[in-house]
Amino acid sequence: MEFKFNVNKLLPRKINKVTHTLIPEDFRGDRRELKFQRSHGIHNNPSECQRQLSRVLDDMGEASARAQGLNKPITSTLKLRDTDHVVYLLVDNEANNGLGSVVGLLKTGSKNLFMFDETGAHYQLKPRCILDFYVHESRQRMGLGNILYQHMLSKWHRILYSGKLVDGLKEERDKRLLHVGFAIEKVTRKEEDIRPVKLAIDRPSEKFLAFLDKHYGLSKIIPQNNKFVVFQGFFDDERQDV
Numbered sequence: 322m323e324f325k326f327n328v329n330k331l332l333p334r335k336i337n338k339v340t341h342t343l344i345p346e347d348f349r350g351d352r353r354e355l356k357f358q359r360s361h362g363i364h365n366n367p368s369e370c371q372r373q374l375s376r377v378l379d380d381m382g383e384a385s386a387r388a389q390g391l392n393k394p395i396t397s398t399l400k401l402r403d404t405d406h407v408v409y410l411l412v413d414n415e416a417n418n419g420l421g422s423v424v425g426l427l428k429t430g431s432k433n434l435f436m437f438d439e440t441g442a443h444y445q446l447k448p449r450c451i452l453d454f455y456v457h458e459s460r461q462r463m464g465l466g467n468i469l470y471q472h473m474l475s476k477w478h479r480i481l482y483s484g485k486l487v488d489g490l491k492e493e494r495d496k497r498l499l500h501v502g503f504a505i506e507k508v509t510r511k512e513e514d515i516r517p518v519k520l521a522i523d524r525p526s527e528k529f530l531a532f533l534d535k536h537y538g539l540s541k542i543i544p545q546n547n548k549f550v551v552f553q554g555f556f557d558d559e560r561q562d563v
């Protein structure tokens with residue numbers, strides 16, 4: 322999905338993490354404006370970066386809803402407010418004459434759920450959930466969805482930055498930052514650090530179910546009384562505690 326503004330400047334990584342603050346990781350604009358607003362409780366006067374990010378989230382959220390045949394988007398700026406939700410945005414940095422385009426979205430979050438295991442025993446849990454997942458129609462079935470999913474699951478990331486992006490990284494609390502030829506490699510902090518079987522999936526589409534079976538061998542569904550889907554193995558740690 323293309324935008325009039327420079328997506329690469331707003332979202333400089335291949336996969337960019339966004340939370341309710343609407344400040345992307347590695348944001349390279351003026352943070353003082355954002356800090357001032359936060360410390361003065363100003364939430365109704367978003368910065369340009371927040372306005373642009375808002376546009377990306379709302380447009381991608383609507384495209385995802387259309388792709389799933391939903392009336393209302395699962396992902397929007399408004400819905401991100403006051404939540405622990407994390408949105409991962411996948412960017413094609415080369416697209417749109419070098420301005421970049423947003424090609425994928427994955428949203429996670431924790432939910433209080435009343436759940437049943439295979440024996441009918443019930444649990445009150447707050448698992449990490451997959452709430453929304455979308456890859457642009459022109460890019461589906463090329464492995465991009467799994468790149469996004471793998472990133473979300475992982476503990477550490479190795480990120481390659483071109484020289485010109487490095488300036489904005491100086492203040493980062495990096496685990497490690499080292500030169501690799503002309504690029505800079507950064508090993509950054511963990512994402513969800515979770516096994517695929519431990520995630521609850523909010524109303525998965527047929528495509529997503531096929532995706533989980535293909536990439537993670539998840540096919541044995543444990544029926545629930547709500548719209549969430551979990552697979553065999555989800556309750557294994559719970560049972561050890563009993």
Ligand code: ACO
Pocket residue numbers: 385388389451452453454455456457460461462463464465466467468522523524525526527528529531532533535
């Ligand atoms: N029909 C059947 N299976 C599909 C399809 C399709 N049209 N598209 C993807 N898949 C599954 C298949 O298992 C496929 O493997 P195959 O091509 O060998 O059959 C596999 O996904 C491909 O994996 P990736 O290329 O890594 O995945 P992709 O980039 O296509 O992203 C996604 C997967 C996000 C589900 C994408 O297809 C999409 O956006 N679909 C429309 C929106 C959607 O259904 N989102 C999930 C909603 S549910 C939720 O968010 C909780």
